[in-house]
Amino acid sequence: MIELDAEAVYRSLAARLREEVVGRDVRLVGVHTGGVWLAQRLRQDLHVPYEVGILDISFYRDDFSRSGLNPGVKPSSIAFDVEGADIVLVDDVLNTGRTVRAAMNELFDYGRPARIDLAVLIDRGGRELPVAPTVVGRVIEVPPEVSVVLTRDDDGRLHLTLERRREA
């Protein structure tokens, strides 16, 4: 098990996103769960005045008929008007791109955003869809059987660990 310095990776993500959104009136939307933690941190650090939108993409997954419904579905909630909004979608780990596709499908059911950017803490490659992030904390290469897991401790500190995937 390797541990990455999640706080350092987060700082570089925040710095890059700050540059990217300068002069823009952006709203942050986090993908449950890690993306929401990151979006909440970014909201504070970048002084975004709007509440963070939360997406649980369980109802939009493309593998429902194979894997079934995620047992821990949480409600999505977006308090601002998505129609015409400038949105930064935030997730912890970008891999196949399927989560991002599902999240964008869900966002469009709230309205038609003017623009969507994608900010991810880790881009681990392995894309199966034509999805590219706008800003990345760090790009890493890991074999497919390893999963990259973001956790948050009680003090709010982020941790990134590499774990061998448990076979189902």
Place this chain on the structure above:
Amino acid sequence: MKPEFGRNPQLNRNGELHHLLSIEGLPRAIIERILATADGFINIAEREVKNVPLLRGRSVFNLFFENSTRTRTTFEIAARRLSADVFNLDIQRSSTAKGESLLDTINNLTAMQADMFVVRHATGGAPHLIARHVAPHVHVINAGDGRHAHPTQGLLDMYTIRHYKRDFANLTVAIVGDILHSRVARSDLHALAALGVPELRAVAPLTLLPDGLASMGVRVCTRLDDGIRDADVIIMLRLQNERMRGALLPSAQEYFRNYGLTPERLQLAKPDAIVMHPGPMNRGVEIDSRVADGTQSVILPQVTFGIAVRMSVLSIAASSQRMQ
């Protein structure tokens, strides 16, 4: 396929919900998962697009052998909000009227590539019979069978109670009315017991009370005042008109005098008690309009929650498909 005795017909081999036939025998964890998943469906109706793509391409057949506009409509809305294709069959006027057997009807519909049947039937046990008969990938949801069960109503009642009371652990719940003939009461009592409600009361004249309540831990009250005193939740049941014609009850007026919920009587319950009713209501028979439309009534929220709960049931049952 040989029937497997001892195995819960509602669950697949992994213990997951495959059919919803009754709340009796449903593990508490599954009830709680249905309620928690429904939370995720509540806000969907407020969005610009009110559908999610979960059941896209699946065919849901509503088979209502007995009339019920409201239940059928809420199931239809639930299935459509999940992007399923919904087919409503007016069974009374079609094949069964021509003498086709229940299972022949099911065989024909299965040949039309049905993935899910939502069944309402006047005979208790009909959905069980269908569930035993269908192909392994097909799901059966009981939308009310005879006097036996109405599990989605029971679940939406639990969702409503959880929404207003948060926790089941310290509640007193009174169910008032024709408990003997009520599948809603039966499903509610099983669900409330499974969720650990400490005080359950059945309130009705003796002629409308079934046997065996005491063995379920239910306290029987024949006087309304005793039954609703200090209650947190009062569930009023519809008094079916046909009961009045038999020997069970003298008249609607007398029933209202003894068991009708009026604002004065409601004061016996806790000040923050909620009043529920599965509908359709008989105003002035089991419930006073001032209570039905009053601040403690949650009768219309029950209908709204019912859609989210049915979406939850349909999607959880559908998700067990490949694990049979």
